[in-house]
Amino acid sequence: MDPLTRAAALVVPPHAPELASILHEVRAFCRARVDAARIDREARIDHDLLAAIAEQGWFGLTVPEAHGGIGLSLSSATEVIAELAAHDGSLGTCVGLHSGLAMHALLHEASPALRERYLPAIAAGRRVLAFAATEPNAGSDIASVRTTLTREGDVYRLRGTKCYVTNGGIAGLVTVLARSPGLGGARAGHTLVLVDPRWPGVQRGVEEKKLGLKGSSTITIDLDDVVVPDDHVLGSVSKGLEHAHHALEWGRTFMAAGCLGAARYAVDAAAAHVATRAQFGRPLIEFPLVRLSIAEMRAEVRAIERTLALVCAHDDLAIPSTVVKLLASEGAFRVVDRALQLFGGAGFIEDTGIARRLRDVRVTRIFEGANDVLRLSLASAALAWPIDTLTATHPELGATLSAVRRARGFRMFQDQVLQANLADAIVALFAATALAREEDDVDKLARGIQLERAREALQRAAAPADPEREALVARVAAR
Template sequence: MIRDAEIQTLLEDTIRRFVREQLVPRESEVDETDAIPHDLIDAMREIGMFGLTIPEAYGGLGLTMEEEVRIAVELGQTSPAFRSVIGTNNGIGSIGILLDGTEAQKSRYLPKLAAGELIGSFCLTEPDAGSDAASLKTSAKKDGAFYVLNGTKRFITNAPEAGIYTVMARTSEEKGASGISAFIVERGTPGLSIGKPDRKMGQRGAHTSDVIFENCRVPASQLIGGVEGVGFRTAMKTLDKGRIHIAAIAVGAAKRMLRDALAYAKERRQFGQPIAEFQLVQAMLADSKAELYAAECMVLDVARRRDEGRDVSVEASCAKYFATEMCGRVADRAVQVHGGAGYIAEYGIERFYRDVRLFRLYEGTSQIQQVIIARGLMRGAEI
C-alpha cells in the first residue's frame, strides 16, 4: 500500500541518489577494511534510514510493507553490508518489540532504534538450533524479579555493535515452541558477552558473532509483552516480515548485477564485435531479466497482501525462496558474462557473487522455505 505516491517517489529518489553517489563508490573500501565508514553511518542517521519501518509515533517513518520493499530494492543495489547495518533496526531487531512489546518497552527502545542511537540485534540461532529453531536450549529461569539466562546464540547479525538484543530463551521444560519466551537484553548486562566477529565468505562490513549468556540476570520487565511462552510466535512473525524484506534486497542486488553485466557485454569486444551481440550471451541476460521480473512481481504482491492484513506466511516463503535463488543464478551468469574479468576483484562482480550467497541461508534456508510452503499447502493454503 502506497499512502502518498508523491512522498514515496521523493523518498525512493533520495535513497537511489544516496546509494549511487555515496555508497557505491565506497564498496571496495568496505570490502577491504571490513567496516562501514563512520561518516556513512552518520549520513544514514541523518536521512532517517535507521527508522524507515518504525512508526512515526516513535520517531520513524512508519513505512508500509509495499513502501518498505520498494526502498529495499534500491538499497539492494549496493554492497549488502550497507543494508545490514540499518537492517536489524528496521526488521528483526525492532519488529518483535513493535508487534508484541508492552507500551513501556516500545517507548523505551523504539525511538532510540529509529534515531540510530541504538543498534538492535535478534538472537534466535544456536549451535544446535538453526533450521530447527524450536529446539533451542538457551534457558531463562525465573528468580524473583529477574530471569537468569544461560546459553549461546550463533551467527547473530550486528551483535558486535548492538545495544540491545531480542533473545529467545526457554522459560519452561516443555519441549517445542510453547516453552520459548522473548526478552530484551541490554548491552552491558552482567553475564552477557560477545564472541569475536566471524570471518565470512562475503558481506565484509556486516558483522556477526556469538552472543553468550552466563548467569545473565535480566529484569522481569524485559520479558517482551510481559507474557511467557509466546516468544516463538513473536520470532515467526518477525521472520515472515524479514523474509519479504530479504526477497526485495535480492531483487535489488540482481538488478545491479544484471545492469553491470549488460554494460560490460556492450563494451567488451571479441571476434570484432561486442559480446552482447552473441546469442549465448544474450540468453544469459534474457534469463536473468525474466527471472528478475518474476521475483519483483512476487515481492510486490506479497507486500500488498501483508498490508491488507492477510496471513502471508506461505507467500513470504515463496518470495524469499524464489528471489534469493534467482539472485544466486543472476550472480553466476554475471560472472560468466564477464569471463575471466568476473573472477577479478576490481570489477566488483566476484564480490557480489560472494555476498549474495548468504541470502539463501539466513531468515530460513531455501530448504526451510520449501518445507513451510509444502506444509502450508497441506493445511489448505490458497493455490
C-alpha cells in the first residue's frame, strides 16, 4: 500500500495523560530559566542550565523507564521538544538531537549490556549524545564517507574526520558512521560505532561560528587510530547505512517538532504585535492583508501539528518522516519570515527576538538531509507506488503519476524538476490527509491551502516538457 493511503487509514491516538503536566513543567521552567537572547549572544548554553535540564530528567525523554528515563512515546517526546524549541531553538536542537537522531541506534541496535551500561547516565544527562555522519567531502551523499573502521588483530580501529557534529562539544557519547570494507563478509559496507570522546585518538575541534542556533554546539571531530571495543559496534557490522537511515528518520521527526515550536512562537508573537501596534489610526490586525497573513500563518502551524501527529502514529517512518521534515522546515521558515514582516522594522532589530528565530530556523532546510535531496528521494519512491490504490485516495496524483510514467518511462528518474514538483504535491496531500477531519475553522483553512498547493504542484509536474526553456536554463546555468 502506498504511504498516502496508509496515512489516510491511520488513527492518531490521543496524547498520554502525563504529557500535559510535563509540558506545563517545561513551560514554567523555560519562562523562569531560559534567556534565549543570552544563549544567542554568548553562543553557548550555560552549563548550569544544562545541569538544571538534566535534573528535570528531560535528557531521558525517550529513554525507557527501566533504564531511568521518562519513556515517552515518539508523539509525546516530540511535543516536549516543540515546547523547548518554542522557548529557544538551540535548546530544542540540543535536547531534540540527543533524544532523536543520536538516541535511535543506542535504543534499537545496541546490545542489552551496552544499553544497561550507558542509558541511565544518558537519561540523567551525564552523557549527552551526538551523531557524526557528515564529513568535509560527504554530506548529502552520506554513503561516500571516508572514515574507516578496520579490524587489526583483535581490535577495531577508527580513522577519519567528522564535521558539523551537533552537541559535539558537550557530548559524552558519539555515534559514528564509518565505511567498513571487508568487514562482516561484505566487500563494501558501513558500520555504526559508539565512541566515547575521552578515548585516546579522539580530538574535538573548536566551535563553528554559525548564522543561527548559535547556542547549539557544532564541531569537527578527528578520529586518529581510535581503538573501538567490539561491544561498541551498534547493530550489525556492514549494516551501518541502514541503521543510520532509521536514525535519520527518527531524527527528522524530532527536527520537525523543533520547527513546530519555532513556528508556534512566531505566530503568537506576531498576533500579539499586530493587536497592539496601530498605524493609520487603527491596530494592524484590522487591515485585511494583515488578517490574511495571521490566518495563513495559523493554518501553516496547524498543518505541521496535524501532520507531525499523524507521522508519529506510523510504524514505518521512512516516507512520513521525509514528508514532515519538508513540510515543517519550509512552513516554519515561511511563518517566521511573515512574522518578521508584520513586526516591520522592529522585526529586523535583534531585540525583538524574531530576527534570531529566522536565523535559527534557516538551517532546518539543510541539516538531516538537504530538502531538495529529500524531495528527490521522496519522488523516486512515489514513482514506484501502485497506481490503483493511490488513484482511489488521490485521483489527481494517481492520474499524474501514470501520465508521467507513460510519457517519460525511466527518463522520469532523471528529471529532477519533475520529481521536485511531485514531491511537493505528495507533501501537501499528506498534510491534507492529516487535516481531513476538519475539526475546526483552522483545520478547514489549512486543508484548503494544502489542497491548492498539491493541485498547483501537480499541474507543474504534468506540464509537457519545454525544450526551449530547458535549453535557456542550461545556457544561463553554464555561465
